[in-house]
Amino acid sequence: MGQHDHHEHHGDSLADAAQANLEKSGEKWTDTRAAIFDTLAGFSRPASAYDIADLVSTARGKRVAPNSVYRILDLFVANNLAMRVxxxxAYLANSHPGCEHDCIFLVCDTCGEATHVDDDSLSQQxxxxxxxxxxxxxRPVIExxxxxxxxx
Amino acid sequence: MGQHDHHEHHGDSLADAAQANLEKSGEKWTDTRAAIFDTLAGFSRPASAYDIADLVSTARGKRVAPNSVYRILDLFVANNLAMRVxxxxAYLANSHPGCEHDCIFLVCDTCGEATHVDDDSLSQQxxxxxxxxxxxxxRPVIExxxxxxxxx
DNA sequence: TCAAAAATGATATGTTGTATCTTAACACGC
DNA sequence: GCGTGTTAAGATACAACATATCATTTTTGA
Incomplete structure (x- = not known):
């Protein structure tokens, strides 16, 4: 493993960690935010705001407008709960919130899957x-x- | 300067170099392509396909549809006459066509200007x-x- | 000169992102 | 509890970016 542990989270554990991090910044963990985070975290590839809006709307039986999704994704990105590719x-959930890195994303043009690599030396350069x-x-963008x- | 000369071009010289490179690949240097290249090269910042469509349409007094612009920009990118940011x-003209690099773009969030840096060691990493x-x-994307x- | 191929145009539509205003939920002092 | 200010979310409209499809024009070359 790398220079330090990442405490990779998944499922409820990940959502709990995300909630803790957001609340630490004085933000609230509302139902809508939780639903959007869960949906985003359920994707194995970068998800568009519209993907998320559709899924959350279906799951809750109540429409969530794309602009609300964008607002919340922006909040997540600003608080390092998610990253924009x-x-x-599109967006990816951060599987180790609280750990700040300049991420490197490797995105497959065929299947759309994205793998996420940290290389602090590279991003420092x-x-x-x-x-x-x-x-x-x-703000480096390394993909x-x-x-x-x-x-x- | 770096490891080698870049023969930075500008104005007609740049267009001539671009034409030479495109023809070397067996592609034609048509009027529309020339107009789109000139317009793109006239921007000091990344230009969107729609920016270019508008300007070329005005300049030629004849509408150029956005899809044509996209087609031609794709051709330029494939032949290293332009890069996508x-x-x-948005897109930038390559000021030293024929010289292949993995470019690094530094984009200002305030003024929108982009500066273009080559660092082969970094992109190789x-x-x-x-x-x-x-x-x-x-295909690295380093911005x-x-x-x-x-x-x- | 005619037919095939390449380039461009017209049009429609799909996708991504933002602006503006309204409504709802919440928090807190009274 | 009751009003009031603040934050969150919804509704709606639209702007910006991108592609798909088919028609037309231009070029090429037998």
Whole structure:
């Protein structure tokens, strides 16, 4: 394993950890937020806001509008409960909330699955390049598109 | 400067180089393609397909539909005449066509300007991470969002 | 010159994202 | 409990980005 433990969560344990992290920031863990988090966490690949809106609407028998989903996903991203995959216009639940990394996403063009890698040395180098160009408030976007092992 | 010269082009010289590269691949340099390339090259920031469609339509007094623009931008990207900035859903002309790099884009969230950096060591590391995960047909997406020097 | 192929156009529609305003839920002092 | 301010969520509309399909034009080359 890497430099430190990640406490990978799943299922209820993951939702509990997410709730704890969100509340630690003074935000509330509402029913809608819980439902959206659970749905997002149920995906094994990046899910679009509309995917989530549809599933949550069905599951609760009550429409959740896409803009509400976007609002809540933005909140999740801001609090590190979820990440946005830019090259897929979609979102992934963070399976170890509370642990901040610049993630690297490997996204398969065939099956859509995304694997998530941390390489702090690499992301630090990216930050360094940006810093040396005078950038502030840096947010690296490091992704790889390709064909995954299973699809080869 | 870096490991090799880039022959940075601009204006007609750039268009000429782009034309040469496209024709080298057996593709034609049509009027529409030339107009779209010129318009794209005239932007100092990533331009959306619709931006380009509007400008080209006005400039030529003849409507160019967005789907045509997408088609041609895809062709440009495939032939390294242009690059897509994933985190901006937009495109940039390659100012040194013929020279293949995994580009790193630094995009300012304030002014929208993008600067383009090459760091082969960095992109090779990203490719290596993906390779070690069993990925093939690798296309790295390395971008940084932040606030540029001028906007600070 | 004619037929096939390539490029572009027209049109429609699908997908992703935001803006604005309204309503509902909640929290807290009185 | 009762009003009041604040936060969360809903409704609606629309803007922005992207693709699918089929028609038309242009180019090419036998």
């Amino acid at each position: 830019e090259s897929a216009n 990216v930050r360094k390049v940006a810093t040396s160009e005078g950038f502030k408030s840096i 790889v598109r390709g064909i995954c092992q299973k699809c080869n | 994933e985190s901006a859903n 990203v490719r290596k991470v993906a390779t070690s995960e069993g990925f093939k047909s690798i 940084v969002r932040g606030i540029c020097q001028k906007c600070n």
